Amino acid sequence: MPGDIISIQVGQCGNEIGNEFWKRLCTEHCIGMDGYGTTERVKDDNVLTYFSQADDCRFIPRAVLIDLEPRVINSTLNAEFGKLFNLERVFSAGSGAGNNWASGYGAGFNRDSEHGEQILSIIQSEVEISDKIDGFSVSHSIAGGTGSGLGSWILEKLVDEYGHKQIQTFSVFPNSGSDVVVQPYNAILTLQRLIEIPQMVTVLDNEAIEKNAMAKMHIKDPSMKDVNAIIGRIMAGITAPKRFGAPNVVSLFNISAQLCPVSPLHFIQCGVAPMTPVDPKYIQTTTPTHLMKFSPLIPFFDIQYITSFPQAKNRSAVLALNHSSFEKTLSAILHQFDTMYRNKAYIKNFEKEDYFMDGLEPMVEARNMVEDLIKAYADPWTFCSGGRQENEE
Numbered sequence: 001m002p003g004d005i006i007s008i009q010v011g012q013c014g015n016e017i018g019n020e021f022w023k024r025l026c027t028e029h030c031i032g033m034d035g036y037g038t039t040e041r042v043k044d045d046n047v048l049t050y051f052s053q054a055d056d057c058r059f060i061p062r063a064v065l066i067d068l069e070p071r072v073i074n075s076t077l078n079a080e081f082g083k084l085f086n087l088e089r090v091f092s093a094g095s096g097a098g099n100n101w102a103s104g105y106g107a108g109f110n111r112d113s114e115h116g117e118q119i120l121s122i123i124q125s126e127v128e129i130s131d132k133i134d135g136f137s138v139s140h141s142i143a144g145g146t147g148s149g150l151g152s153w154i155l156e157k158l159v160d161e162y163g164h165k166q167i168q169t170f171s172v173f174p175n176s177g178s179d180v181v182v183q184p185y186n187a188i189l190t191l192q193r194l195i196e197i198p199q200m201v202t203v204l205d206n207e208a209i210e211k212n213a214m215a216k217m218h219i220k221d222p223s224m225k226d227v228n229a230i231i232g233r234i235m236a237g238i239t240a241p242k243r244f245g246a247p248n249v250v251s252l253f254n255i256s257a258q259l260c261p262v263s264p265l266h267f268i269q270c271g272v273a274p275m276t277p278v279d280p281k282y283i284q285t286t287t288p289t290h291l292m293k294f295s296p297l298i299p300f301f302d303i304q305y306i307t308s309f310p311q312a313k314n315r316s317a318v319l320a321l322n323h324s325s326f327e328k329t330l331s332a333i334l335h336q337f338d339t340m341y342r343n344k345a346y347i348k349n350f351e352k353e354d355y356f357m358d359g360l361e362p363m364v365e366a367r368n369m370v371e372d373l374i375k376a377y378a379d380p381w382t383f384c385s386g387g388r389q390e391n392e393e
């Protein structure tokens with residue numbers, strides 16, 4: 001039997017996209033908002049990889065909800081859908097990390113804060129109710145303070161505590177013109193952990209998703225809700241092979257080994273199809289050929305992995321690929337970081353945090369690691385062959 005996955009949602013964005021994910025899973029497995037199965041077919045799926053089951057047969061997400069401010073989690077729990085979650089797996093504190101990675105990281109790391117211990121104890125409680133943990137899935141944004149900073153600390157702790165388990169992330173990359181002015185600092189510091197720790201990172205690029213929603217779904221001004229609905233489809237698509245018992249996918253390892261055989265080239269980009277306006281006159285059927293129509297830049301032989309879920313009667317698919325074009329996304333973030341760091345813009349807010357008490361060297365170290373990753377993605381064949389050029393002996 002496939003092992004179980006514990007989903008850890010951190011910060012506003014991590015919780016919002018996590019909620020979309022769970023809503024999608026409930027639809028796909030015919031689970032009602034109260035957690036009870038609505039048809040018999042739920043028994044045929046590997047639902048228990050993502051849900052535990054109470055004595056009264058209610059399905060409960062194997063989810064831990066974490067935020068340093070209560071607003072987003074409270075609104076989740078107060079919504080009709082909130083009944084789905086286990087209240088004992090929720091951590092929220094009084095005030096957020098103020099868009100500061102080091103403040104978010106400090107919430108876990110500072111000895112005088114009990115937050116870190118409480119969070120680890122909640123995760124451990126969820127681990128204990130599983131017979132067989134396969135791994136962890138962390139959803140967060142790399143641009144704010146909590147999802148990026150506290151999310152980084154949680155990733156480090158997952159390795160310390162459960163080092164032999166698989167770790168994957170769903171990481172939201174910000175718009176270049178985001179409202180978070182220090183996002184390049186937050187993103188670079190988080191990217192260092194995403195390079196070092198997970199076996200697979202699914203890159204959720206807000207800007208690219210918005211552009212596609214405008215161009216292909218004809219949504220004039222996409223809202224976060226529109227973006228999150230697409231992200232929910234991607235997250236569900238990536239996890240579908242495990243949930244629907246695809247052959248050869250017993251563990252997250254089977255997925256990451258196919259898509260990310262060479263570390264740290266483990267950043268996956270996704271396409272979803274069909275991305276059509278919600279209108280019956282548009283085609284709603286998806287085959288690999290249709291998928292190519294929606295993503296014409298991707299050569300057919302590059303398709304590693306296409307999923308669709310049974311209830312959709314093959315009408316929806318997610319394409320996951322590990323592509324050298326990721327270099328451009330990283331380069332844009334590094335350029336923004338270098339411009340800000342050169343002028344030490346807004347750096348005081350970081351310097352005063354405990355993590356930087358010995359100076360800003362960790363910031364430079366993280367930056368250099370991202371630069372190395374850019375070089376690797378820019379020329380993956382040389383990187384994968386251990387740095388040898390083709391014409392070398």
Ligand SMILES: Nc1nc2c(ncn2[C@@H]2O[C@H](COP(=O)(O)OP(=O)(O)OP(=O)(O)O)[C@@H](O)[C@H]2O)c(=O)[nH]1
Pocket residue numbers: 010011012013014016017068096097098099100104141143144145146147148172173174175178180206224227228231
């Ligand atoms: N796709 C998506 N992105 C979001 C959402 N909410 C926030 N973001 C993005 O996430 C980044 C900000 O991160 P947040 O998740 O709001 O911050 P946080 O982790 O809660 O950290 P603090 O509030 O600073 O403590 C910005 O780039 C936003 O555009 C959401 O619901 N969906």
Ligand SMILES: [Mg+2]
Pocket residue numbers: 011012069096097144146
């Ligand atoms: Mg927040």
